[in-house]
Amino acid sequence: MAAESIIIRNYAKTGIVVDELAIANRTGNVDSPDMFLRDADEKEAGYFKPIIYINGYFVNKFLMDFSLDLNEILPVVSFKFYTGSATFLTVSYPKDGDIASIYIRSNVNVYKPIRMDFNILSVDSNVSSTSEGDMIIFSVLGECRVPGFYSEVCKAYRDKTSYDTLFQVSQDLDLGFATNDPSLNDTMTWICPNLSYYNFIKDVSLSSYKDDRSFYGVWIDAYYNLNFVNINNQLEAKDVSQTVKVQVGAAKGAANDTLFPGIELQATDLPLLVTNATYYAGYPFYINGYTLISEAGNTTNQMGYIQVVQFYDENTEYKESAAVKSVSYSIQATTTEDVQENMVLQRGRASEKEYLKEIRKKWMGILDSGPEGQVHPNYLQARVQNPLNLSDVTKFTLQVETTSYFAGFYRGQCVPVAIYTTQKGPRMENTGISNDQKSQHSAGMVLDQFLSGNYVLMGYTIGWDTSRGFYQILNLCKREWFLNSAGNLPKAFPINVVTNTVNTNNG
Numbered sequence: 001m002a003a004e005s006i007i008i009r010n011y012a013k014t015g016i017v018v019d020e021l022a023i024a025n026r027t028g029n030v031d032s033p034d035m036f037l038r039d040a041d042e043k044e045a046g047y048f049k050p051i052i053y054i055n056g057y058f059v060n061k062f063l064m065d066f067s068l069d070l071n072e073i074l075p076v077v078s079f080k081f082y083t084g085s086a087t088f089l090t091v092s093y094p095k096d097g098d099i100a101s102i103y104i105r106s107n108v109n110v111y112k113p114i115r116m117d118f119n120i121l122s123v124d125s126n127v128s129s130t131s132e133g134d135m136i137i138f139s140v141l142g143e144c145r146v147p148g149f150y151s152e153v154c155k156a157y158r159d160k161t162s163y164d165t166l167f168q169v170s171q172d173l174d175l176g177f178a179t180n181d182p183s184l185n186d187t188m189t190w191i192c193p194n195l196s197y198y199n200f201i202k203d204v205s206l207s208s209y210k211d212d213r214s215f216y217g218v219w220i221d222a223y224y225n226l227n228f229v230n231i232n233n234q235l236e237a238k239d240v241s242q243t244v245k246v247q248v249g250a251a252k253g254a255a256n257d258t259l260f261p262g263i264e265l266q267a268t269d270l271p272l273l274v275t276n277a278t279y280y281a282g283y284p285f286y287i288n289g290y291t292l293i294s295e296a297g298n299t300t301n302q303m304g305y306i307q308v309v310q311f312y313d314e315n316t317e318y319k320e321s322a323a324v325k326s327v328s329y330s331i332q333a334t335t336t337e338d339v340q341e342n343m344v345l346q347r348g349r350a351s352e353k354e355y356l357k358e359i360r361k362k363w364m365g366i367l368d369s370g371p372e373g374q375v376h377p378n379y380l381q382a383r384v385q386n387p388l389n390l391s392d393v394t395k396f397t398l399q400v401e402t403t404s405y406f407a408g409f410y411r412g413q414c415v416p417v418a419i420y421t422t423q424k425g426p427r428m429e430n431t432g433i434s435n436d437q438k439s440q441h442s443a444g445m446v447l448d449q450f451l452s453g454n455y456v457l458m459g460y461t462i463g464w465d466t467s468r469g470f471y472q473i474l475n476l477c478k479r480e481w482f483l484n485s486a487g488n489l490p491k492a493f494p495i496n497v498v499t500n501t502v503n504t505n506n507g
Contacts, residue, residue, distance in 0.1 A: 011177045012177040049464055052079060071459030077102060083135065100140060111407035121141045121142055179228045180234070183210070209376065209378040215385060229411075246283055273417075274287060292396060295397075303360060303392075331381065333346075400417070409474065422444055450483060
């Protein structure tokens with residue numbers, strides 16, 4: 001069972017009301033191409049492809065590709081379609097303030113469907129070659145519709161933690177609220193000085209503080225919840241096991257699902273494991289393809305490995321000299337406290353200490369946290385600690401494409417990953433820890449321990465196209481990596497040596 005500290009719980013429900021998606025069949029024609037959309041509960045609706053609706057026009061009938069991007073603070077949708085009917089250009093074309101409505105659902109009823117409205121940001125197209133204005137290909141970009149999200153607000157949230165403040169902001173915006181950590185040590189008066197809620201949410205998250213190891217991410221999910229997540233909780237969890245519901249075919253019994261004639265589908269409990277192991281083929285989190293993306297060099301150039309926090313402490317006794325009031329200390333990104341054999345940390349080349357030279361200094365201004373002060377005592381440190389840790393965790397991203405849509409994924413989730421090599425050759429010979437390459441599952445499968453392990457799902461994309469149908473791209477991150485030590489190929493780093501633990505305490 002997963003650790004309590006990694007469970008992201010809902011503390012409030014959204015009050016945002018989305019548009020009605022279905023429209024009446026005015027013609028009474030049962031052969032109408034929109035007829036199958038009248039009933040939102042019909043089995044095909046939102047399962048084979050997303051339903052997209054703009055001003056009375058069901059785009060999904062002519063859909064070419066679709067992407068719901070859940071990697072930034074707000075969900076973003078993009079899709080491309082051709083005009084099977086010329087009425088889109090003259091009747092249904094989105095005017096100022098119009099929206100695109102989408103609906104996606106799982107074939108397992110335990111998971112809530114995705115039903116969202118998006119402000120249309122842009123519409124691009126080619127030029128019609130006919131006088132009727134048809135056969136145009138449109139590309140639409142939209143952003144999750146949260147009324148008031150960009151409105152500038154002047155408001156004070158008095159004597160509250162960052163958790164309390166963001167909870168109140170979620171209520172101001174009629175959003176739900178979800179977190180894995182309601183206990184923070186940053187009580188103060190949080191002031192929104194004519195900032196938009198968008199900028200204020202980011203600023204509060206940036207300044208949030210619990211202890212010297214914790215750091216936070218914030219985003220709005222596909223169900224209109226403002227999520228405020230302690231990422232360090234997710235990274236430090238030892239037990240991330242969880243059981244999820246999937247739809248599988250039963251060996252016996254009468255068919256009860258028109259999507260799969262002749263097969264009885266049943267919702268079955270299954271341990272969540274993102275893997276390319278063949279015994280998981282057919283499940284929605286089976287890996288169709290994967291790669292590793294690095295931003296390590298760019299991140300190091302910008303952030304360094306060590307940041308020196310400098311500020312003027314207004315709370316020191318007034319009779320003290322300016323030199324005494326000047327505070328300076330260094331911090332580093334949080335790392336594991338239990339460094340194991342063949343584990344490397346993200347501190348430059350494992351055989352060198354050159355990372356100690358990569359220092360960035362941050363002058364943070366004046367800290368006033370006394371009885372009449374404006375901020376909590378760790379306010380300035382938090383504004384360095386949070387982005388430093390977030391950038392460190394996202395230096396490397398394991399990007400995985402799954403074979404279908406699985407509604408059980410969510411941002412901030414702890415996800416176990418097992419990637420195997422199955423073909424004999426140089427990679428298999430140099431993957432794993434044992435040169436005899438005997439696997440606990442099969443002699444033909446060797447676990448790649450460098451790519452496998454427990455990850456945090458930092459973001460994902462739900463995609464659809466005409467050739468693949470639904471698929472998902474998961475962006476998975478972790479901060480410690482276990483090395484493959486098998487084989488005779490030269491290794492670019494020392495193995496079977498415990499790397500020295502990096503001190504993450506303030507100097």
